[in-house]
Amino acid sequence: MNSREPSDDLEAELLALGDLLDVPSGPPPSDVAAAVRARLEDAHGEAPDPLRSHPPARRRRRARWKVVTAVVLVVIAITAATPQGRAAVVRILRFAGIELRVGDAQPKPVISVTPLPYEHTVDQDGLKAEAKFPVRTPKALGEPERTTVSDRGRVVSMFWPGGVRLDQFDGGLDPVLFKKLGPPWPDYAKVGPYQAWWIQGAHPLGYLTRQDGTEIPLRQAGPTLIWQQDALNYRLEGVKTKEEAVRVAASLG
Amino acid sequence: MNDDEAIERSLAGDQAAYEVLVARYSALAHRTAFMLGAGDEAEDVVQEAFVKAYRHLPGFRRSSPFRPWLLRIVANETHNLTRSRGRRSELALRLSATTSAAAPDDPEGTAVAGDRRSRLLEAVRRLPERERQAVVCRYFLQLTEAETAQVLDWPVGTVKSSTHRGLARLREEVGNELA
Numbered sequence: 045m046n047s048r049e050p051s052d053d054l055e056a057e058l059l060a061l062g063d064l065l066d067v068p069s070g071p072p073p074s075d076v077a078a079a080v081r082a083r084l085e086d087a088h089g090e091a092p093d094p095l096r097s098h099p100p101a102r103r104r105r106r107a108r109w110k111v112v113t114a115v116v117l118v119v120i121a122i123t124a125a126t127p128q129g130r131a132a133v134v135r136i137l138r139f140a141g142i143e144l145r146v147g148d149a150q151p152k153p154v155i156s157v158t159p160l161p162y163e164h165t166v167d168q169d170g171l172k173a174e175a176k177f178p179v180r181t182p183k184a185l186g187e188p189e190r191t192t193v194s195d196r197g198r199v200v201s202m203f204w205p206g207g208v209r210l211d212q213f214d215g216g217l218d219p220v221l222f223k224k225l226g227p228p229w230p231d232y233a234k235v236g237p238y239q240a241w242w243i244q245g246a247h248p249l250g251y252l253t254r255q256d257g258t259e260i261p262l263r264q265a266g267p268t269l270i271w272q273q274d275a276l277n278y279r280l281e282g283v284k285t286k287e288e289a290v291r292v293a294a295s296l297g
Numbered sequence: 298m299n300d301d302e303a304i305e306r307s308l309a310g311d312q313a314a315y316e317v318l319v320a321r322y323s324a325l326a327h328r329t330a331f332m333l334g335a336g337d338e339a340e341d342v343v344q345e346a347f348v349k350a351y352r353h354l355p356g357f358r359r360s361s362p363f364r365p366w367l368l369r370i371v372a373n374e375t376h377n378l379t380r381s382r383g384r385r386s387e388l389a390l391r392l393s394a395t396t397s398a399a400a401p402d403d404p405e406g407t408a409v410a411g412d413r414r415s416r417l418l419e420a421v422r423r424l425p426e427r428e429r430q431a432v433v434c435r436y437f438l439q440l441t442e443a444e445t446a447q448v449l450d451w452p453v454g455t456v457k458s459s460t461h462r463g464l465a466r467l468r469e470e471v472g473n474e475l476a
Binding site: 054055057058059061062064065067068069070071073074076077078079080081083084085275 | 312315316317319320321323324327328331332337339340343344347348351352355413414417418421432435436437438439464467468
């Protein structure tokens, strides 16, 4: 036994062990393919990231293999989270690069204000050089007073007088921001062909870093419209009504 | 149809071509999700991962292999799931009931080997999360260091060091002796 490098033995044992593990076989590949296809066709290729509910709403798996649209899923998740449904349950909804944590009571407000990671003000040239995606401006608001780039080009924020701001970011595979919400529940909206959610009350907003999931509480955010368009995520904050926010959002040039 | 052809046709809007990819990788994706901690929700994770992969296909670098790129999305979805549960992901692995490659003339040796396997698996289960993930990817899923780095979104150096530390800890726990 001592003639071989011990680690080689251990590595060989681990490889062998891997083959002996009891991993339940998933559904037949053709079923998976059909279910995925159904979801993709259902979304018409334009829907935002599918919204996901989490346990225990994820229980009835077999039923879910049937066609269910992203919107329906969210509505179910939100309904299930209402006090009438089940008390004190928190649902996590992921949409447009934002994780919405919906609870049945108002979350504690964030008192401090923390800037986004590496946030700094840029001029037009700086914006072009640093943003990792094509940046748009809503025509309805005109030129922003100030523009910042954060987290090495991942987030662009524009500011207008009166506490109005537009954040745009490429969420990639993970949510970038999280919001903690209590009642009232987010309100479904549409920006042109795109699904959107309107969050009317002030709520805690935070930032999730990508690698280890560490959270940074940012600040208490005002009413916000979030939507996803052409694989980019947008959040418009500080516009007072849903109708006005949708109008501004639709003017994105 | 190889992966690249299937991807090209999927990008052109041919969903049947994408179904070929889904069917090809669904078992591996399921095994990966399960072993990285999704447990009995691996099916959901896999379905979600394939839907996301399709949406992100335009950003896929065609010169690179599809397999680790897909598994990265699976790992990510698994991570999101375990994070949403708010606790450390469990490694719900069991030895399958038929493992004892029984040597009929050596029942004692068979029992000893089985016992060592159980202890080794238990030790893997108790590893710190990063070391465990590295060990699971490298040995149970048999991914290369480079693939593991891509799947877990770690630098290759971190994969090396985590694997190394994990192996050292396992050696400490179960010893070097081969049964």
